[in-house]
Every structure is written in structure tokens, then in C-alpha cells.
Amino acid sequence: MAGILLSVACVVAGYLIEYLVAPIGPMFVEYLFGPIASVITYIYYYKGNSQCLRKEIDKLMLIRERVKHMVDEAGRNGEEIESDVQKWLKSVHEITEEASRFFEVEENAQRRVFCGLFPNFKSRYQLSRKAMEMVKIADELLEDGRFDRVSYSVTPRWKGFAPIEGYKAFDSRMSTSTKIMATLRNESVTIIGVYGMGGVGKTTLLKELGRQALEDKLFDDVVMATVTQNPDVKKIQGEIADRLGLRFDEESVAGRAGHLRERLKKKKKILVILDDIWARLDLEEVGIPYGNAHKGCKILLASRSLDVLSTEMDAQITFAVGVLTDEEAWVLFRKMAGDSVEDPDLQSTAVEIVRECAGRLLQL
Template sequence: MEVITGTASNLVAGVVGYVFQKIRRNFSYVCRYRRIVSGFEKKVETLKDKRDRVLLDVDAARKNDENIYPEVNSWLAKADKMIDLELKEVKGLEDEAKNKCFIGLCPNFKARYKLSKKAEEDAGAVDELLQQGGFDKVSYGDVPQPVVVVPPKDIDDFDSRKLVFNKIVEAVKDPNLNIIGVYGMPGVGKTTLVKEVIRQVKEDKLFDSVVMAVVNHTPDIKKIQDQIADTLGLKFKEQSMSGRASRLCQRLKKEMKIFVVLDDIWAKLDLMEVGIPFGDEHQGCTMLLTSRDLNVLSKDMDAKMSYSIGVLEKKLGSSSRRLQGTVLKVLTCYL
């Protein structure tokens, strides 16, 4: 009997305590409504400041032609709603709470309660938004695609080289050929041809990424690295050439299949010094090289197959004078 009485007493005490706390809390909403509303308004001001800082970063990013992260746009929309709509609703309840009942003799306890409860709930939502708004970055840049526009004046010349073009494209598709060469005299259209190959490769979606760099007769390793990195959206933090090469190599290996075009090679170029993995280092990397000298491609760069681009000759017909593009030589060299 004593056990039952004790249990009942504890239960009653618990219920009474809960009811008392509930009444006390509701009563505090009425008595402390000014303090609760003031706290909410201060937090909204802090949210405004944070929103304005994020908007400054967003505006700067858009001027740099960068894309805004979706979560940043979502956060800004939520912040705007809290600042504009929720604050307006609280202000409306605050005006209502100032009005008195019973011919102005009694405070409007119901309005004060609703105001305090709304302000407290929204203050919690503001705290959450403030925590979510700590963005390290608000935007990202598009990875630039290599420009492979063929000059209009060279289109007719290209048509006459359709045979060699087709053979190069087929070689690029061959998984057993990782280094392919194109050689010929200056001005015969090697660069135009490889740009058209790039266009075809992208159209056929043969590779995950395509990059191109111009080497020249005095190779600048840093510039070659920068050309490739720009296409991939890679930013170097390393200062040393070897550090940059390592970073570029790691980035290229992330592409399952990548097509690397190196234009205008005059002498042996150390691919590992640049940071281009090939062969066993990256079996998904296929390279297309252009040079004036077949020996540079076959001996120095170890091209497995090289194609010659011949000179276009102007001929005069017996009945009329007209320009006829003729390929003097299309030589496939198997090594």
C-alpha cells in the first residue's frame, strides 16, 4: 500500500511540476515579450550584415563570369524571406501587442504571447541561417574549352587532305597508339589539320578531356603547363617547376581518357618535365604531336605512327586559270 501511495505521489508531483513549468514558460512569454523581440531583431540585423557580405562576393563573382553555387543561392533566398517576410510578421504582432483590451484598461496578453513565441521560434531559425552562411567560396569558374576554329581560308585546303585526316582520326581511336605524329614544311597546314582532328574527336566524344598547347622552337615549360592547366581549370600553388609538373601529372591522371595535342615541336621535349603522363604512367592518355621534322617525332618523341602533310601546288589549266589544291604526298610511316 505504501509503495502504491509513493508511486502515485511521485506521479502527481511530476505532473504538477510539468504543468507549473508550462505555465511559468507561457507567463514568461507575456512578461518578457519586449526582451525576446529585441533579441530577435538584433539577430536579424546580424543576418542582414552577413547577407550583404555574401551578396558582395556574389556580385564580384558574376563580374568575373563565374557561376554561383546552388547552395549559396538557396541560402540567400531563405535569408531574404526571413529578413523581409518574417520580420514584417513579427512587426505586425508587435503593433497588435501594443493595443490594450477592455477599453484600454488591460494589456493584450494573447497578442504578447503570440508575439514572444513567434519571435523566439524565428530567432532559432536565424541562428541556423547564420551558421549555414559561413561560405568559404560562393562561386566556381567554367572549365574553358580549347578553341579549335578552322580559319575560313583554309577550308578548301583541308578538303584536299581528307585522306590523311581520316587516317589520323583512325590512329587516334587505336588504343595501341599513344603517340601520333604529324609533320611537314612550315605553312602547309599542320595546325589547321590537328584542330580539325580535335573538333572531330570532341564531336565523337572519344575522350573525357581534350587539351592543346603550343611548344615553339624555344620551349617554355611553364607556359606549356599553363596552357594545359587553363583548359583543365587547374590552378598551380607550387612555385617550383617540378612541383607544378607533379600537380599537372596528378590532374591529368584523374581523366580516364585524355587527348593531348602538342603543336610545333622543334626538338625533344621531356614530357615528364612538363608533367604529362604517358605509356604505363597513364594508358588512357593519347598524344598528337606536330613538327617540321620526322626525326623529332619518330626518334626524339617516340611517335608510333607519323603522317606527312604535303605542299599544296597551284596549277594552270589549258582552258582557264584556276587554283587547284593538290596533295603532293601523303606518307604514312609505320615505326
């Protein structure tokens, strides 16, 4: 019944358009015919509404191509696409598919009815109304498609803080490790130093501390870089950036430092580990904020020299890492070399090796 009434209304509206609306304009008809004014208006503006939809869809497809180019580039860089961008692309795909079907159906609306005497007013009304509904959706998508960026960097899963295969927390290390972890929890301490002769296992200890700090959720992130005797600031910056999933566009050390500094400041609590320091390293030059510049940033340093840590790097607290005891060194050596060291013909040689290394086996 409703369909019949709509058909009658559309036919009546068609006549009104042919003989009344065209001469005097739709605004006056809307005032004059109230209840069927919307039907008359949709039919009157049928071609205009259809053309408006086509223009909006064309603009939307151009914007979609631009966004897809950004998405494709982000994918090549190993970045994750923002969820709102994915949702927007899906919505654009749906409305463009719907518009494509609309334009196919629209062709049938051109056919005339009643032995070719009159246009199909009912179809024109329905399509005109549908066109304006889709125009509204397309306009909203055009507004929402103004993305400053479409992706975000994914922090790579770095194995530096994974459980260390073969690592054993010896009694001689446990006390030091426990004290350092307690200091990491102390908000008043910003720079912590660890020192000891080469080969005693400082690097292994640092990695285990970093892993434990992440596991205990003391920090949002932990980054680590090796300084070496001849430090390369760009290399240090690069190692830290890799852990953060940060890519540098700048070529200069100063430019990269500014970029790195801003990225580190975005982390509310972060631990920066710098290993193998031989002399003063300018943290500002590298781009590591600390102290008042970023109170949530702690720095854990390792060096062979206590003087380097205390005097040149301003470490507030330092911890010594000594060699393993004879018993610990033997246990570790046997684990690494296998049960063959228990062979009477080899045992004396094995003991000599352990003594010669003076307990410095964690580096082997």
C-alpha cells in the first residue's frame, strides 16, 4: 500500500514539476504544497544530486589514493598503520562500491514509463534521495581523511634484554645486582656506575639488569649502546634509535641529537645503559636528556675505571664488579667446556686455565 501511495505521489510530483516547479521555482512550491514538497524537491534536483555525488566520490577517491600511498610507504618501512586510518579506508571502500552500484542502477532511471510518455518519477525520487544520503557520508569521510600521519613505528623486539642463555646469577653477583636494582628504584639517583676489570662480566650484568628492570616494569623502556675506547657519537645514537624504532632524517650529530632527545622525553620513565666507557662522554651531544631536562630518565654506565665514572661522568653511586671466586669460575668453565674437564688427564690443565683467567670467564 505504501509503495502504491509513493508511486502516486511521485507521478503527481512529476506533473507539478513539469507544469509548476520549473516556471516558479521549488522554494515557492515547498511553501505551497508542504507535505509532498520533499518529494517534489528530490525529483526536481535529481540530476543535480546525482552529479554532486559523482563529484564527491571523485574527490574522495583522489584523497584515498594519497592516503594509500602513505600507507604503502609506511608498510615498506615496517611501521604499523593507525586503526582509525584502516577504518577510514574501509569506509571509503564501502561508499565507493555503493556509489558504483548506484550509478549502474541510475541508468535504468533514464527509461520512460507509460509507453514512453513520462520519466520514471518514482525511481528518480528514490535515487535522488539516496544520492544525497551518500553525499553526506562522502563529505564526512573527506573531512576525516585529513591525516597528518597514518602510521607509527614499532619498537623491534631486541634480543639484548631477552633471558641470557647460560647466564647464572652467581652469589658474588647477587649482592651487587640486588643493590643496583634498589638504586634504580630510587628516584633521587639519576646516574649509576658499574666498574670492574675487563672480562669480569659487566656487559652480561648490565643486560640482565635491563631485562629485570623491564620485567619488573620499573621503566617504560630500556635502551643500550656500547661506547668503546674510540667513541662514534653517530653509532651510539644509532644503537639507541634502533631500540626505540626511531629513524633519523638528519645528517649532523647535533640534528640527530635533537631528534633523539625529543623521542626520549616522550618516555615517562626510561633507562639508558651505556657500556664500555673509557673517557668522558658528552650526554648532551649524544642527545640523552637527564637531570632537570628529563627526571624520568636514568643512566646506567659501565667502565673499567672508577675515576671515569665518578669524576668525568658524574655518577652519583658506583658499584664494583669483581672477578668470580675460584669455585664459581670452575663451575662456569665446566658448564662451558663440558664434562671432559673432569678427565684426570685434562683436569690439571683445566684448573690452570681457570687460574690464568683469574675468574674472568663471563667474557668467553
